[in-house]
Amino acid sequence: MxxxxxxxxxxxxxxxxxxxxxxxxxxxxxxxxxxxxxxxxxxxxxxxxxxxxxxxxxxxxxxxxxxxxxxxxxxxxxxxxxxxxxxxxxxxxxxxxxxxxxxxxxxxxxxxxxxxxxxxxxxxxxxxxxxxxxxxxxxxxxxxxxxxxxxxxxxxxxxxxxxxxxxxxxxxxxxxxxxxxxxxxxxxxxxxxxxxxxxxxxxxxxxxxxxxxxxxxxxxxxxxxxxxxxxxxxxxxxxxxxxxxxxxxxxxxxxxxxxxxxxxxxxxCCDMERQLSQERKFAEYLIEKLKRIDGVLLYLPWDEMKRTGIVSFSIEGYRADEVGMLLDEDYHIAVRTGYQCVPLIHKYLKDEKYGGVIRVGIGRFTKQSELEILINAIEEIAEG
Amino acid sequence: MxxxxxxxxxxxxxxxxxxxxxxxxxxxxxxxxxxxxxxxxxxxxxxxxxxxxxxxxxxxxxxxxxxxxxxxxxxxxxxxxxxxxxxxxxxxxxxxxxxxxxxxxxxxxxxxxxxxxxxxxxxxxxxxxxxxxxxxxxxxxxxxxxxxxxxxxxxxxxxxxxxxxxxxxxxxxxxxxxxxxxxxxxxxxxxxxxxxxxxxxxxxxxxxxxxxxxxxxxxxxxxxxxxxxxxxxxxxxxxxxxxxxxxxxxxxxxxxxxxxxxxxxxxxCCDMERQLSQERKFAEYLIEKLKRIDGVLLYLPWDEMKRTGIVSFSIEGYRADEVGMLLDEDYHIAVRTGYQCVPLIHKYLKDEKYGGVIRVGIGRFTKQSELEILINAIEEIAEG
Known part of the structure; x- marks a missing residue:
């Protein structure tokens, strides 16, 4: 698969x-x-x-x-x-x-x-x-x-x-x-x-x-x-x-x-504007769906026009790397988990108790259907 | 070509x-x-x-x-x-x-x-x-x-x-x-x-x-x-x-x-010994031919068993880069000329008056026929 x-x-x-x-x-x-x-x-x-x-x-x-x-x-x-x-x-x-x-x-x-x-x-x-x-x-x-x-x-x-x-x-x-x-x-x-x-x-x-x-x-x-x-x-x-x-x-x-x-x-790399707006659209879609899942905490700058296609979150009751492992093993989804090589931001995110964040990086070739599978997986994991 | x-x-x-x-x-x-x-x-x-x-x-x-x-x-x-x-x-x-x-x-x-x-x-x-x-x-x-x-x-x-x-x-x-x-x-x-x-x-x-x-x-x-x-x-x-x-x-x-x-x-990379001996054979062939050309000065360690397929030389009356240019333009041969990023050796080679050496780097895919074309070119250049 x-x-x-x-x-x-x-x-x-x-x-x-x-x-x-x-x-x-x-x-x-x-x-x-x-x-x-x-x-x-x-x-x-x-x-x-x-x-x-x-x-x-x-x-x-x-x-x-x-x-x-x-x-x-x-x-x-x-x-x-x-x-x-x-x-x-x-x-x-x-x-x-x-x-x-x-x-x-x-x-x-x-x-x-x-x-x-x-x-x-x-x-x-x-x-x-x-x-x-x-x-x-x-x-x-x-x-x-x-x-x-x-x-x-x-x-x-x-x-x-x-x-x-x-x-x-x-x-x-x-x-x-x-x-x-x-x-x-x-x-x-x-x-x-x-x-x-x-x-x-x-x-x-x-x-x-x-x-x-x-x-x-x-x-x-x-x-x-x-x-x-x-x-x-x-x-x-x-x-x-x-x-x-x-x-x-x-x-x-x-x-x-x-x-x-x-x-x-x-x-x-000709149409940057279109690319950014597509990533944003996918990110907004993902964010809206994740917001509705109990136990999901999102780490977002407020202004959606100040965001790209990177979406980080935690799930209560799970360490970030546990979620990463479940996504990999049970759903074949590759995300990055942990502190993302960034030392200073976590005191603001308060994500240390989860061992960092789960980060979704949307790209030029990301498909809506892939996000659906991810959202479904997060729902299942959050439900425990 | x-x-x-x-x-x-x-x-x-x-x-x-x-x-x-x-x-x-x-x-x-x-x-x-x-x-x-x-x-x-x-x-x-x-x-x-x-x-x-x-x-x-x-x-x-x-x-x-x-x-x-x-x-x-x-x-x-x-x-x-x-x-x-x-x-x-x-x-x-x-x-x-x-x-x-x-x-x-x-x-x-x-x-x-x-x-x-x-x-x-x-x-x-x-x-x-x-x-x-x-x-x-x-x-x-x-x-x-x-x-x-x-x-x-x-x-x-x-x-x-x-x-x-x-x-x-x-x-x-x-x-x-x-x-x-x-x-x-x-x-x-x-x-x-x-x-x-x-x-x-x-x-x-x-x-x-x-x-x-x-x-x-x-x-x-x-x-x-x-x-x-x-x-x-x-x-x-x-x-x-x-x-x-x-x-x-x-x-x-x-x-x-x-x-x-x-x-x-x-x-x-399985047969190093064969590879080295092939490079050496080509190098020796080239050296023997170059030795016979008037005006060619070779920069060689004495012991041929202590050499690989790198052969450097000068041609009297020419700067190294001039020879490089002639080889490139008239014969479509790519060699490297000059001091080869090595600062100390040239006082021993005494190649400064030529602006460094002309270096031939023999490789795994070098053919005898290519060396023949090179040798012929050097002969023509040395004859002026």
């Missing part, structure tokens, strides 16, 4: 057919070491990489002079950004309570080393949305030097007001980094003149590309120290990472197969 | 058919987030990863208790190893003159921070082979704390005596790290009781797997601080990287598609 896949927030699956085809084709005909040889196939590979950078910039509404840095994953992108900043003990780092460990653990890592202060951006405990006026007040009291926030929460699907927070943060000259792993390709982004300096993307999530490629857009004029170093295929006798952005932050052989997959995914 | 691909030292191309098939199949049917969900597909993906770790351990003759850490590339593996050591200002770091910038730039990076000393392992300038008795003398004079060496030079194809050097280094308790990017899958490796603590592999080179997966085998009992941090899909509320080896060094979503490709490549 085929599994019903509702873990699209972990990775979108399946991908559009063109992604599989593009990867297989380049693997067979052009998977050489781009930028390291001066022969025709290597130049073709380099051309594909540059064209994919351009697609990402356009999708993110970035400035013409913005740079797209490719890394092997969004996690690495976070390591490269935070590892590339010049930290000081006096830094005041604001984070949203929605931050993933891809950002939080890196921040904690540098906090230990430099001793800076980390402050949570104010959250309205009722609406589970950021409290903008309170945040502005926080900023006046302790001026931000760095602000880190997710664009979309991988736990509640909440779309954070990144532009508003960035605008306030920029009044203090803060560096603003946004984790768009759950957003780019699904939620409109306009980086130009937004005050956002770094915007991270994950190829294999809302962009519907493959594993093995992520990165970030560097929109502002903040230069990062190279965190990852190694061969660049150029200026080999130079002991330092040579060249300019983006190459100076991209050591090692580029993964041209993954980049080709992302390139195809980006070509297929 | 199809390109004759002789840049297999940059990346092997093509791969065995089974690699393409395995990647396409898992991309279409099982490319979920391994280790982060407790559903059937995620468990299958985890199982495949564990099975691939086992294959690598067996291929490298590692101890049962050795650990295989996957990274997105060999470059990242070098960053994770060298970034995970506890450096001291008093460290004495020996490197072979064959080291790639994937190791050297990382070492320079930490040298700037910690001020330790870097010493080159003694090389015989005539034979272009390591001088073991001189190295032992170097070690008595200044005791090594860390030794870094390539297993096979990506410039001359020289197979370094890693076991002998490791044995000597271990008498001083040094940490020994070997870069096997050009070796594993082609040259026999036996890590057990070798004194080698870390052995780096590149999935996409001599292992004939895809881009996007590399890593290292940790054979000894030296524990590394996590250099890359992020989500692990477990223990989300822990601010530090949780768990044990190898997971503690593997943040972010595993690239299951690349790992499946590597898994298939490892299954297909």
């Amino acid at each position: 085929e599994e019903i896949y509702l873990d699209n927030a972990a990775t979108t699956f399946p991908k559009p057919e063109c992604v599989y085809q593009a990867m297989d084709e380049i693997a067979r005909t052009g998977a050489v070491n781009a930028g390291r040889g001066s022969y025709a196939l290597a130049r073709q590979a380099s051309g594909l990489i540059e064209s994919t950078r351009k697609q990402i910039k356009e999708l993110a509404g970035a400035d013409d002079v913005a740079e797209v840095v490719f890394t092997a994953s969004a996690t690495l992108a976070c390591n490269v950004i935070l590892g590339g900043l010049e930290w000081k003990q006096t830094d005041i780092v604001y984070v949203s309570p929605f931050e993933h460990n891809a950002m939080m653990r890196v921040l904690y890592h540098y906090q230990k080393q430099y001793g800076f202060k980390i402050i949570e951006l104010a959250l309205n405990r009722e609406s589970l949305e950021l409290d903008l006026s309170q945040i502005r007040f926080q900023f006046t009291r302790e001026h931000p030097t760095v602000v880190v926030m997710s664009h979309v929460s991988n736990v509640t699907g909440y779309i954070l007001p990144i532009n508003e927070v960035a605008e306030s943060a920029k009044q203090y000259g803060a560096v603003v980094a946004v984790d768009g792993s759950q957003a780019l390709g699904l939620v409109p982004v306009k980086l130009k003149e937004s005050g956002i300096d770094f915007y991270v993307f994950a190829g294999h999530k809302t962009l519907y590309g493959p594993f093995g490629v992520g990165g970030f857009i560097s929109e502002g004029d903040i230069s990062l120290k190279p965190f990852l170093v190694g061969g660049t295929g150029s200026d080999s006798l130079n002991p330092d990472m040579p060249g300019q952005m983006p190459g100076i932050l991209e050591p090692g052989s580029p993964n041209i197969v993954a980049i080709a997959g992302l390139h195809a995914a980006l070509e297929a | 199809e390109e004759i691909y002789l840049d297999n030292a940059a990346t092997t191309f093509p791969k065995p058919e089974c690699v393409y098939q395995a990647m396409d199949e898992i991309a279409r049917t099982g490319a979920v987030n391994a280790g982060r969900g407790s559903y059937a597909l995620a468990r299958q993906a985890s199982g495949l990863i564990e099975s691939t770790r086992k294959q690598i351990k067996e291929l490298a003759g590692a101890d049962d208790v050795a650990e295989v850490v996957f990274t997105a590339s060999a470059t990242l593996a070098c960053n994770v190893i060298l970034g995970g050591l506890e450096w001291k200002q008093t460290d004495i770091v020996y490197v072979s003159p064959f080291e790639h910038n994937a190791m050297m730039r990382v070492l320079y990076h930490y040298q700037k921070q910690y001020g330790f000393k870097i010493i080159e392992l003694a090389l015989n300038r005539e034979s272009l082979e390591l001088d073991l008795s001189q190295i032992r003398f170097q070690f008595t004079r200044e005791h090594p704390t860390v030794v870094v060496m390539s297993h096979v030079s990506n410039v001359t194809g020289y197979i370094l005596p890693i076991n002998e050097v490791a044995e000597s280094a271990k008498q001083y308790g040094a940490v020994v790290a070997v870069d096997g990017s050009q070796a594993l899958g082609l040259v026999p490796v036996k890590l057990k009781e070798s004194g080698i603590d870390f052995y780096v592999f590149a999935g996409h080179k001599t292992l004939y797997g895809p881009f996007g997966v590399g890593g290292f085998i940790s054979e000894g009992d030296i524990s590394l601080k996590p250099f890359l941090v992020g989500g692990t899909g477990s223990d989300s509320l822990n601010p530090d990287m949780p768990g044990q080896m190898p997971g503690i060094l593997e943040p972010g979503s595993p690239n299951i598609v690349a790992i499946a490709g590597l898994h298939a490549a490892l299954e297909a």
Whole structure:
């Protein structure tokens, strides 16, 4: 029996057919070491990489002079950004309570080393949305030097007001980094003149590309120290990472197969608005049904226009992982359970007694009929 | 006209058919987030990863208790190893003159921070082979704390005596790290009781797997601080990287598609001895022919049994990149030219006046007829 896949927030699956085809084709005909040889196939590979950078910039509404840095994953992108900043003990780092460990653990890592202060951006405990006026007040009291926030929460699907927070943060000259792993390709982004300096993307999530490629857009004029170093295929006798952005932050052989997959995914990613509205429609349907089941607790931002297709909940009397196991074993439904790699939000959700949440990640290929099977399963489980 | 691909030292191309098939199949049917969900597909993906770790351990003759850490590339593996050591200002770091910038730039990076000393392992300038008795003398004079060496030079194809050097280094308790990017899958490796603590592999080179997966085998009992941090899909509320080896060094979503490709490549990699002897036979043939061409200078270790299928040379009167361009444009032959990301060896090769070397990388699918076309081309170019 085929599994019903509702873990699209972990990775979108399946991908559009063109992604599989593009990867297989380049693997067979052009998977050489781009930028390291001066022969025709290597130049073709380099051309594909540059064209994919351009697609990402356009999708993110970035400035013409913005740079797209490719890394092997969004996690690495976070390591490269935070590892590339010049930290000081006096830094005041604001984070949203929605931050993933891809950002939080890196921040904690540098906090230990430099001793800076980390402050949570104010959250309205009722609406589970950021409290903008309170945040502005926080900023006046302790001026931000760095602000880190997710664009979309991988736990509640909440779309954070990144532009508003960035605008306030920029009044203090803060560096603003946004984790768009759950957003780019699904939620409109306009980086130009937004005050956002770094915007991270994950190829294999809302962009519907493959594993093995992520990165970030560097929109502002903040230069990062190279965190990852190694061969660049150029200026080999130079002991330092040579060249300019983006190459100076991209050591090692580029993964041209993954980049080709992302390139195809980006070509297929044409109607974001329709996609987001379809995910929302499914999410609303699921939420309405779940609300009627006794014992189901939903963790939702109030404003439905501030949500994507991620729906998290608990069932009273069950640990999250027990529900996950029942869904897997008895219904062949794949969801994600637990704390979702997010350390700070759970004190607001108060889901610790359930061992975290049950998360449904709706994707581009989710069908109504699959949601019906899920809803039926949750009803049966909740009834005990 | 199809390109004759002789840049297999940059990346092997093509791969065995089974690699393409395995990647396409898992991309279409099982490319979920391994280790982060407790559903059937995620468990299958985890199982495949564990099975691939086992294959690598067996291929490298590692101890049962050795650990295989996957990274997105060999470059990242070098960053994770060298970034995970506890450096001291008093460290004495020996490197072979064959080291790639994937190791050297990382070492320079930490040298700037910690001020330790870097010493080159003694090389015989005539034979272009390591001088073991001189190295032992170097070690008595200044005791090594860390030794870094390539297993096979990506410039001359020289197979370094890693076991002998490791044995000597271990008498001083040094940490020994070997870069096997050009070796594993082609040259026999036996890590057990070798004194080698870390052995780096590149999935996409001599292992004939895809881009996007590399890593290292940790054979000894030296524990590394996590250099890359992020989500692990477990223990989300822990601010530090949780768990044990190898997971503690593997943040972010595993690239299951690349790992499946590597898994298939490892299954297909059965007759190493035959493979090495075929590459050597082709290399010897090429060398013999090139030796007869006026103006061709070869950069070879003396002992042909200490070489793989990498052959580097210069042509008097030409810069290396000029030859590369002629080979590409007039003969559709892909080779790599320049310094090959290796900073130290060129003072021994004395190839700076040519702007580095012309490197031919012979691979599993190289044909005699392709070498004939190359030899003919070099003859024509050398004749001017």
